[in-house]
Amino acid sequence: MNPLTTTVKVKNYLTQRAIFVVLIVLIIGIAVADPGFLAFSTLRDILQQSSTRLIIALGAAFILISGGVDLSAGRVVGLTAVVSASMLQTEQYASRFFPDLPQLWVGIPIIIGILAGLLVGLINGVIVAKLHVPPFIATLGTMVGIYGVNSIYFNTEPNQSQPIAGLRDDFTMWGSGYFDLGKGYTIPYIVLIAIAVAFICWVIFNKTRLGKNMYAIGGNVQAAHVSGIKVARNLIAIYAISGALYGIAGVLESARTGGATNNYGNMYELDAIAACVVGGVSTAGGIGTVPGVMAGVLIFGVINYGLTFIGVSPYWQLIIKGLIIVAAVAFDIRKYVAKK
Amino acid sequence: MTVALEMRGISKAFPGVQALSDVSLTVRRGTVHALMGENGAGKSTLMKCLFGIYKPDEGEIHIQGVKANINNSGDAIQHGISMIHQELHPVQHRSVMENLWLGRFPLRAKLFVNHTKMLRDTVSLFEELGIDVDPKVRIGTLSVSQIQLLEISKAVSYDAKVIVMDEPTSSLTANEAEQLFTIINRLRDRGVSIIYISHKMEEILRISDDVTIMRDGCYIGTWPSSELTTDLIITKMVGRELKERFPERAHTPGEVAMKVEGLTSINPQSFRNVSFELRKGEILGLGGLVGSQRTELVEALFGLRKTAEGTITILGRKATIKSPSDAKRHNLALLTEERRVTGIFPVLSVYENTVIANLGKFQNRIGLLNERKGRLEAEQRVQQLRTKTPTVHTMIRNLSGGNQQKVLLARWLLTEPDILLLDEPTRGIDVGAKFEIYTLITNLAKAGKSILMISSEMPELLGMSDRIMVMSEGKLTGVIEGKAATEQEIMRLAANQPAAATREATE
Numbered sequence: 001m002n003p004l005t006t007t008v009k010v011k012n013y014l015t016q017r018a019i020f021v022v023l024i025v026l027i028i029g030i031a032v033a034d035p036g037f038l039a040f041s042t043l044r045d046i047l048q049q050s051s052t053r054l055i056i057a058l059g060a061a062f063i064l065i066s067g068g069v070d071l072s073a074g075r076v077v078g079l080t081a082v083v084s085a086s087m088l089q090t091e092q093y094a095s096r097f098f099p100d101l102p103q104l105w106v107g108i109p110i111i112i113g114i115l116a117g118l119l120v121g122l123i124n125g126v127i128v129a130k131l132h133v134p135p136f137i138a139t140l141g142t143m144v145g146i147y148g149v150n151s152i153y154f155n156t157e158p159n160q161s162q163p164i165a166g167l168r169d170d171f172t173m174w175g176s177g178y179f180d181l182g183k184g185y186t187i188p189y190i191v192l193i194a195i196a197v198a199f200i201c202w203v204i205f206n207k208t209r210l211g212k213n214m215y216a217i218g219g220n221v222q223a224a225h226v227s228g229i230k231v232a233r234n235l236i237a238i239y240a241i242s243g244a245l246y247g248i249a250g251v252l253e254s255a256r257t258g259g260a261t262n263n264y265g266n267m268y269e270l271d272a273i274a275a276c277v278v279g280g281v282s283t284a285g286g287i288g289t290v291p292g293v294m295a296g297v298l299i300f301g302v303i304n305y306g307l308t309f310i311g312v313s314p315y316w317q318l319i320i321k322g323l324i325i326v327a328a329v330a331f332d333i334r335k336y337v338a339k340k
Numbered sequence: 341m342t343v344a345l346e347m348r349g350i351s352k353a354f355p356g357v358q359a360l361s362d363v364s365l366t367v368r369r370g371t372v373h374a375l376m377g378e379n380g381a382g383k384s385t386l387m388k389c390l391f392g393i394y395k396p397d398e399g400e401i402h403i404q405g406v407k408a409n410i411n412n413s414g415d416a417i418q419h420g421i422s423m424i425h426q427e428l429h430p431v432q433h434r435s436v437m438e439n440l441w442l443g444r445f446p447l448r449a450k451l452f453v454n455h456t457k458m459l460r461d462t463v464s465l466f467e468e469l470g471i472d473v474d475p476k477v478r479i480g481t482l483s484v485s486q487i488q489l490l491e492i493s494k495a496v497s498y499d500a501k502v503i504v505m506d507e508p509t510s511s512l513t514a515n516e517a518e519q520l521f522t523i524i525n526r527l528r529d530r531g532v533s534i535i536y537i538s539h540k541m542e543e544i545l546r547i548s549d550d551v552t553i554m555r556d557g558c559y560i561g562t563w564p565s566s567e568l569t570t571d572l573i574i575t576k577m578v579g580r581e582l583k584e585r586f587p588e589r590a591h592t593p594g595e596v597a598m599k600v601e602g603l604t605s606i607n608p609q610s611f612r613n614v615s616f617e618l619r620k621g622e623i624l625g626l627g628g629l630v631g632s633q634r635t636e637l638v639e640a641l642f643g644l645r646k647t648a649e650g651t652i653t654i655l656g657r658k659a660t661i662k663s664p665s666d667a668k669r670h671n672l673a674l675l676t677e678e679r680r681v682t683g684i685f686p687v688l689s690v691y692e693n694t695v696i697a698n699l700g701k702f703q704n705r706i707g708l709l710n711e712r713k714g715r716l717e718a719e720q721r722v723q724q725l726r727t728k729t730p731t732v733h734t735m736i737r738n739l740s741g742g743n744q745q746k747v748l749l750a751r752w753l754l755t756e757p758d759i760l761l762l763d764e765p766t767r768g769i770d771v772g773a774k775f776e777i778y779t780l781i782t783n784l785a786k787a788g789k790s791i792l793m794i795s796s797e798m799p800e801l802l803g804m805s806d807r808i809m810v811m812s813e814g815k816l817t818g819v820i821e822g823k824a825a826t827e828q829e830i831m832r833l834a835a836n837q838p839a840a841a842t843r844e845a846t847e
Contacts, residue, residue, distance in 0.1 A: 207708045209699040216696050219685035226644065226682045227697040227751070228668040286687040 018331055019280055019295045022324075026299065030306035037309055040185055050301035051194035052077075052249045052256065053271060054294060057279075058201045059245035060272035061293045065205075066238050067218035067285030068128060068135030072143040073246050073272055076120050077265025079150040080250030084113030084171075085164040085260035086153075093166030097159045106170050114247035120146055121243015125236035143269070147262070154262040165259045175256030190252055197248065202290040204241070214238055218285025274321075275300055278328040299324065342369040343405065344533040345421070345502045350389055350399035359385045360396070363559040365552055367502060370531045372524060374544045374565065377554035378577055378798055383537055386554070387504055391416045391423060404501065422495030423504040428487050430479045437462040437475040440494050465493050469523055485516035492523060496532070503527065504535045509543060510631040521547055539629045541570040541835050553577055570835075571828070578798070578827040586803035587775075587782045593806070594620030596656075597790040598759055603640065603650030611637045611814045614650070618759065618790045623781065625805030625822070626794045629834050632811040634794045635677055638761045641792075642667045642674040654759070668697070670759075673752035677763040677794070679741065683748050686737035690729050693736045693747050694718040698754040721750035726776060742773030749780060760784065762793045766800065778804060798827045812836035 031037045056073055063070040086097035087109035120142060127138040155161045174193070178186040205211040213234045216224040225231050246265075254260040273283075279296025281288030300321065307317045345367040352360040360382045367373045377383050388394045390401065392410040401408050403419050410416050416423075430439045437458050438445075446457040462475040471489045479487065488508060495503045505524075509517045524534055524547060536548055544551060545565055553560040553576045560576055598618040605611050611633040618624050628634045639645045641652065643661040652659045659670050667674070676682040685693055695702060695714045702714040718732045727746040729739055736744055745765065752760065765781065766774045781804065785791055795801045801808055805822040810833035818833040 203708070207711070209703065209707075209709065212692065212696060212699055212709070215688055215692065216685050219688050220682075222682045223685055224696075226642075226664055226674065226676055228663075228665040229696070230663075230665055282687070286685065 019278065019292060019299070019328065022328065023295055023299050023302065026302050026306070030302070030310055033310040037306060042305065042309070044186065044188065044191075046298070046301040046305045047191045047194075048188045049305065050297050051188070051190040052252050053268070053275065053300070054194045054297045055197050055245050055249040055252070056268055057272040057275040057293050057297050058198060058290070059242035059249070060269065061201075061276050061279075061281050061288050061290075062214065062238050062242040062245075063135065064273070064276055064281045064283060065218045065285060065288045066214045066235060067221060068235075068239075069139065069273070069283065070124065070135065070239075070242060071139040071269050072120060072124060072146060073242075073269035074265040074267050075143045075146045075150065075269075076117050076243060076246035077250040077253060077268055078260075078262055079120070079146055079153075080113040080117045080247040081254040081260040081264040082150055082154055082164065082262055083116050084109045084251045085167055085254040086159075087112070088168050088171045088254075089164065089166045090168050095158065095162060096166075097164055099158065103168075106168070109171075110251050113251040114244055117247020117250060118240050118244040121240040121246070122236065124243065125239030128239065129232035129235040150262045161262070163259055163261045164254075167254065167258050172255050172258045175252055175254075176258070190256060193248075193252065197245070198290055198294060201245075205290055210234060210237055215286055218282075218287075220286070271300065274325050277332075278325060280332050343367070344369040344403070345390075345535075346402040347386070347390065348400045348402065350386060350396045350401075352385055352389060352394055352396050358557055360389070360557045363399075363554065363557070365535075365559075366562065367533045367535060368550065369501075369533055370528050371549040372528060372534045372536050372547050374536045374538065374548035374551045375554070376538075376544065376551060376573060376577060381554040381577070382557040383554060384506075385557070387423070387506070387535075387537070390421065390504070417498050417500075420499060420501035421504070422498055422500040422502070423506070424488060424491045424495065424508060425506060428484070428491060430487055430490070432480045433478060435476050435478055436473055436482070436490060439479055440465075440475075440490060440497065461497075465497055469493055469496060469526060471523070483516070485512045485520065488512070488520070489523065492527075496527070500532065502533045502535060504537070506537045507539070507630055508536070509538065509540065510629075517543075539835065541573060544573070545570070555579065570832075574828050574831045578831070586800075587779045589782045589786065592621055594622070594788065596620075597622075597654065599653040600641070601651050601653070603637070603652070604648050605633075605636060605640060605814070606646045606648045607636075609814070610645075611640070611811070614811075614816045616809055616816065616819065618792055620758075620790055621785050621788050622806045623785050623791045623793060623804055625801040625808040626792060626811065627796075627798075627801050627808055627830050627834060628811040629796075631813060632834065633814040634811050635763055637811070638674065638763055638792065638794060639676075642672060642761060644674075668755060671755075671757050672759050672761065673755055673757035674761045675745075675748055675752060675763060675765055677767065679744060679748065679767075684736050684744055687735060689733045690722065690727070690736055690739070690747055691715050691718040691732040694721055694732070694750050694754065697751050701754070717754065718750070721753065725750055725780060740773075742769040742777070745769060745773075745777065746780075749777070753784075757789065759790045759792070762791060764794055764796065766795075766797070798830065801825075801830065802827065810834050 056077060060070055060073055087101060087104060088106070089096045091103060124139055124142055127133050128135050175190055178188040180186050213224065213229050216227065216229060217231055217234060221231060250265060253264055275296035276288065276293055277283060278299055279292035279294070281293060303317060303321060303324070307320065343366055347363070347365040350360050350363045363382065363386055365375070365386065375383050385394065389396045390410070392412045392415055401410060408419050410419060431442065440462055441458055446454040446461070448454045459475055466473060466475065471493060473482065473486050473489065492503065508520060512520065527534060538544055545568065548565045550562055551565050551568055551573065552562040553573065555577060596617050597620045601615045603611065603614045614637055626634050636645055640647050641661070643663045643666050652661060654670050661667050661670060685696065691714065695718060699709060702709050704710055715732060722729060722732060725746040727743050729743060736747055739747070762781070766777055769777065781791060781793070793804065802822070802825055807822055808820045808825050808830060809816060810818050810830055812834055813836065817836050820829060
């Protein structure tokens with residue numbers, strides 16, 4: 001092989017990490033417009049707002065890398081938010097979802113919420129892997145159906161579709177609590193939870209059989225089958241894990257906002273998919289990394305927060321987001337196409 | 341005698357191989373002209389030159405006496421040349437007539453499709469050729485032979501002067517083939533010339549007027565088929581010494597590793613009642629033509645296809661293999677024919693492609709993968725097989741075919757198999773890499789592994805195999821000792837020609 005010249009090396013390096021370059025350029029651009037942007041509080045706020053989005057995006061990444069797509073994510077977030085919140089209202093609160101429910105240990109409703117997400121994921125996985133329904137259709141079906149289930153639950157006596165509020169402090173502190181580092185520096189718990197979840201996902205992606213099988217199934221499902229990988233079993237596990245991740249996100253959303261309605265999480269799946277593809281996850285399957293997804297989520301976090309910070313109208317923000325999604329993928333694809 | 345098509349002095353070289361040297365082909369008007377030769381003789385390359393898919397380095401093409409410049413298949417159609425491909429790809433969910441006129445629908449007011457005219461044209465075309473297919477039904481409901489007839493009428497609708505048919509009967513039943521021959525005769529009467537590529541001797545002798553034979557990219561000659569016999573054709577097709585070199589080996593047959601009895605596919609068109617034994621340290625070649633169902637048999641052994649009857653015994657114990665993971669448990673490995681479709685994970689690295697079938701080996705006590713160990717193992721295999729790759733982190737799709745094949749071989753060697761099923765292990769691999777793969781296979785046999793190797797290349801079958809099994813149309817037609825085997829004998833078994841009949845023909 002010819003030794004690579006320095007310019008080619010730099011170019012390759014930047015192409016491989018274009019996503020991080022975009023992120024830095026974006027931050028610099030906003031900081032030039034308003035230097036007040038470069039403050040610790042900005043970073044903390046962006047991270048806090050991005051936390052649940054990151055967890056949902058990681059769930060979406062599991063599915064995308066395995067060669068599928070999941071439209072049910074947002075509705076699962078709504079379902080698990082309502083389910084966990086409904087069991088976590090203070091006894092003093094006037095209109096409780098379950099008026100006679102004793103004060104449960106806080107972990108129980110949290111676990112039930114996460115399990116509800118896992119169950120939906122399991123259903124998705126079985127429909128895709130065993131009934132061979134294309135993932136787009138399978139999750140479109142559960143997306144619609146789960147919203148119905150959630151709305152019926154939400155509408156039961158005596159709640160009758162009232163927003164669930166009056167949540168216990170020992171629950172909401174997971175969403176709004178923080179470590180105080182002194183001198184005004186704080187780290188929200190929710191950020192640490194998201195980082196921990198991301199680390200666990202990184203381990204699954206890179207250090208487990210399931211992770212390697214996920215890349216293989218997304219990369220070439222026929223070759224995976226011939227290689228002796230049990231495709232159906234792996235797919236069901238992948239969908240179940242991503243369902244559980246949406247469950248975690250849903251529980252955290254209700255803790256963060258101190259409430260829940262059946263419309264929580266609506267359309268979050270599209271934000272998650274957008275963050276994934278901007279972060280270099282291939283919608284054709286087989287390609288994607290956890291750091292990439294984190295960068296993708298952060299880009300949208302920076303856009304949301306930063307553009308508002310410098311006074312760009314929300315409508316213009318949408319146009320910029322749309323452009324970034326398309327441009328990021330058009331650029332990212334070159335990385336794989338150019339080498340043919 | 342009018343000449344419909346003349347290809348003069350066609351030469352074509354690819355890096356490292358002279359695919360065609362000074363080949364000529366003269367096809368008379370209104371005749372069926374058989375083009376024959378072994379796999380790799382250059383028939384397809386010659387046809388690709390005719391259709392402008394390859395540009396010949398030298399030579400000229402004349403159509404009805406006029407020099408033609410063909411750069412793509414559109415030019416070919418313009419010049420009245422059409423091809424009926426071995427594999428047909430119609431638009432499944434549309435009607436017969438829409439497929440027939442695809443891309444050139446008759447229009448009303450230059451905007452709306454004129455279905456009435458389309459139907460009328462289709463009906464008259466079908467009547468002329470004697471094809472009994474409803475123009476309005478969906479393509480999906482048609483049989484392979486009906487789709488083929490549709491392709492032929494498409495060629496006629498383009499006013500083709502020369503129609504190339506590549507193995508047209510390979511997936512047809514006897515009755516369907518008869519129907520095809522009737523239509524071929526009708527086309528011949530209309531003055532259309534047919535270039536007919538087939539391995540089936542009986543067919544060739546029955547329907548062709550002239551036969552051109554090619555060997556190793558060279559033109560051997562053209563004869564009227566009335567002067568030829570099956571044996572004469574085979575001799576002219578083969579007539580050469582083995583040029584490729586194969587690693588030396590002494591055959592030391594061990595005990596029986598795998599015994600297959602009466603294996604029959606659930607698909608009645610596929611293999612049936614196949615029985616054989618594979619010994620330890622043996623390389624068992626598996627020969628046959630397109631449609632012989634060799635690949636289907638091997639995939640069934642590996643649990644990729646279902647069987648209706650028969651047993652597989654591995655090392656004396658009956659084995660139930662219903663999936664590739666079952667097969668792996670019985671220490672089987674399969675290198676598939678379609679490397680890109682069922683072998684490689686194109687966007688994954690060489691390392692990941694190497695370890696994917698054997699991840700359990702790299703798990704620690706709590707189920708996490710020891711990546712360092714896996715990478716080390718992958719690097720060792722890269723060195724051992726002399727795979728050319730910058731690093732083990734390179735995406736496998738950036739490697740050449742031969743090196744991809746080595747990675748796949750490494751993948752299966754990691755599973756420590758006892759029995760390796762190799763389906764065309766050197767397909768699409770250049771000569772140098774071929775020898776390395778042969779050496780690897782030979783060494784595996786030396787180490788006591790059993791190898792079942794499908795190959796369509798005669799020299800490879802003869803040079804590598806201890807014994808050679810030959811299949812024809814789903815049946816095992818014979819097993820020959822490797823040393824005693826000749827190409828003629830394999831060809832005869834592959835075409836399912838009883839020895840007696842051919843002896844008669846020579847007399």
